[in-house]
Amino acid sequence: MAIPRAAKTQRRTRIQEEKEEVILEAALDVFSVHGFRGSTIDQIAEVAGMSKPNLLYYFRTKEAMHRALIDRVLFTWLEPLRAFDANGNPESEIRSYIRRKLEMARDFPRESRLFANEMLQGAPHVEDELRGPLKSLVDEKAEVIRAWAKAGKIAKCDPYHLIFSIWSTTQHYADFDVQVRAVLGQEHSGEGRFEDAARYLEQLFVDGLRMRHT
Amino acid sequence: MAIPRAAKTQRRTRIQEEKEEVILEAALDVFSVHGFRGSTIDQIAEVAGMSKPNLLYYFRTKEAMHRALIDRVLFTWLEPLRAFDANGNPESEIRSYIRRKLEMARDFPRESRLFANEMLQGAPHVEDELRGPLKSLVDEKAEVIRAWAKAGKIAKCDPYHLIFSIWSTTQHYADFDVQVRAVLGQEHSGEGRFEDAARYLEQLFVDGLRMRHT
DNA sequence: TGTAATGTTTACCAATCGGTCAAATTATCC
């Protein structure tokens, strides 16, 4: 008797690990572009190079697949913010946070689009994570920023909206990639656009937060 | 003989105008949340309060409906950028551009999400508009900003990435509304968040562009 | 008021959707 997803042995087979990896990779391809409802199991199966029933052997439903994908990606996605160090130098912390977020937009655009799709749909699958872990993490880091401002290390500003603006500006280069490339034109659409963006954003945020001694 | 969409008289009936309006309104509701592929004609018909064949009498295909919607919304959406005045005061022009974009995010979030969905999918339906009219408009305004910088009216910065960052930060409050509200928590999720955002963003961009006389 | 054009509905279609099932195949372990 075949029991899907190792319900019996509790231990995952080599084949299971490999196939689940392949499937989630394919699912990321599809979900990130078409969102949950716009994606089909057939399409994911085709990208994964296996038959639909075979895919459904590993993930019993489309939702289970999406769920597993979100879970896996969510942790990685928040890594840069988690690395934000309260004891570091404010300017360099913010600078490196921007750089890391921008690198992720460049290197993991599908992950960014997966979340963007989820947000556009009203986060029906992750709203709990937003209100729970995400909010806690942001609250914590916002407090750090607020403390820096209080100590006169950076200019006063709303730390939540600061974080929002760093998120939005950096992820924009992943989520709106087509638009960015179309507007920049063919000559400026090389990978150099990420360095231009990094230069610009670091200037924007760091200069804006520098204390004005006037 | 019934010929859809007044192919014969070339003039639109009162009923046609009304129904097409109702349909596009419903289509905006649905497309903006689920994207093109994730939306169904049945769903739009239900929201529009009419039968599917009746809806298909006005728009022969799902694509035609989407096309009409995009066309109608695109023009309005670029209005703030078009209003960007080369002869105005740089600081107040940028300030009011931010304010207008933020007002649109607040008042027309569905329109914002419609485009966001389209971008995430690689703009399969509007890529021409991006490379054509949009790029032209941005090129024009970028030149204005560049001229201001050259004249010493504002600090030097990449005008394209400046525009991108204004787009992304403002539209974030429409597209990622769920996340924003979840992170801000119930107490700060009232409509006041737009005013907080406006204050923050005006400070961020205007201070960042102010010339430093040090 | 009659009539032609416009608008609406019911019934339907083939294709695709998410998902199941049982049989066949392959891997694992003694």
Next chain:
DNA sequence: GGATAATTTGACCGATTGGTAAACATTACA
């Protein structure tokens, strides 16, 4: 090598998809 468990497949299911055909109802206009 054989038993057993894990994996894969093709055939299939009911529901939903985008869209059509034709009958029916309503409107506009002479």
